[in-house]
Amino acid sequence: MRIVSSISCRWATLLRNPDLLPADENHLSVFIWPVAVPVAPESWSILDTDEQLRAQHFRFSHHRERFVAAHAGMRRLLAQILRCAPSELRFIADASKKPQLADHALRFNLTHSGDWAALVVSRTAEVGIDIEAIHSVEPELPRRYFSLQEQTDLAALAHSNTAWPDGFFRCWTRKEALLKAVGAGLTLPLNDCAVSLLSDAPAQLLASSLPALQPADWSLLALDGIPNCMGAVAASSSAQSVSVFSIDFDLATTGSLA
DSSP states (O other): OEEEEEEEEEHHHHHHOGGGSOOOTTEEEEEEEEOOSSOOHHHHHTSOHHHHHHHHTOSSHHHHHHHHHHHHHHHHHHHHHHTSOGGGOOEEEOTTOOEEESSOOOEEEEEEETTEEEEEEESSSOEEEEEEEOOOOOTTHHHHHSOHHHHHHHHTTTTOTTHHHHHHHHHHHHHHHHHHHTTOTTOSOGGGEEEOOSTTSOOOEEEESOTTOOGGGEEEEEEOOOTTEEEEEEEETTOOEEEEEEEEOOHHHHOOOO
């Protein structure tokens, strides 16, 4: 996969220019937006009952409101692609508990961490996306979740206080994106597949003993430029190109988005 366009725009621009959302079967759209708090009342109102209940389970208000901002943004974007109202979308889970749209075949996957959310959308390819806010990591985590090759590559970065955590989160987000693409979550053993994690190597699934995750069947793309985050997109091998949209959901200038 390769990025063919990268666009920063307000939400109102997307509303006026629906052709910014490609329909090509081999093309992915990735949307990135800040999950600012507090969120506007309109964001709560377009969520369904299940989403509202999930939001209310968060102990801290900033976690709750980031969840709302992420899911409301996802609804607005999917509704814009499908030409419907955000509140009309109904979500179900497939056999592997991967979210799907009840009435549409569009593939999508949502992630949010820290101050950011991201959504990948595809017409036909299976997709997964993960972003993680960079934070301190327990040193034993790579031994529990990374392959021997990944542990070796990561150990080569131990001399730097920034290169090691960057390498860790490159590896983690790429693995997580792959597992989300196949609908496995963390139910498959992370150390049974190996991905690239060095800064000068392209994002790639290098090896895997898992039948559902074979290098010939999957592509990876690093999401760079998200402040204080690492990110990755995984897609089945039919995906060839990606457009990245950085969106400003500014209610003050766009009006009600419900």
